[in-house]
Amino acid sequence: MPLVRIDALGADTQRLAALGRAVHEALIEVIGIPPDDHFQILTAHDGATGALxxxxxxxxxxxxxxxxxxxxxxxxxTPDRKRALYRRIAELARVHAGTEPRNVFVTLTENEPIDWSLGEGEAQYAPGEA
Structure with missing residues (x-):
């Protein structure tokens, strides 16, 4: 279950949605996440009240x-799978959002199953003893 945060400078809602779509499609294609595993935080920065x-x-x-x-x-x-993900995100960001690949900055943070609670106060990926 990836959690994606996208911050873009001067982006309107359409560009943010397109960037989100690009990342989600890349995660499905390259990593194999289920299509309904869709958790994103999309934030536009106007350069005045918020800057990048x-x-x-x-x-x-x-x-x-x-x-x-x-x-x-x-x-x-694997490192190769991560490289493929970066490439695909950059490709799809250009296709869907018109974002030049040179402007696509991606970072991955990995963690363990116990580091997730998807609701209900439970660790769904690492259930404890009853």
Whole structure:
């Protein structure tokens, strides 16, 4: 169950939705999550009351089209699977949201089954003793 947070500068609701769609489709295709496993936090920043900072680190010229995508998910994917996920997110962000791949910044944070409660105050992935 990934939890996705997308922060984009100057994004309207359509661009945010398109970025969310791109990430969700990539997670389904590359990681194999179920289609209804769809948990996202989508936030636009206007540059005045909320800002996103970016630079040209590693020679990648980012600009005002920057989208930060943070994905928290259970551990266990290989480095090649993660690389494929990054590529697919960048491809689909261009297709669905018109976001240049150079502006797609993705980070993965992995954790263990016990680190999730999906409601009801329970650890559904790591049930305890009765």
């Amino acid at each position: 900072r970016h630079g040209d680190y590693l020679g990648i010229p980012r600009d005002e089209g920057i989208a930060y995508i943070a994905i928290t998910l259970r551990a266990g994917r």
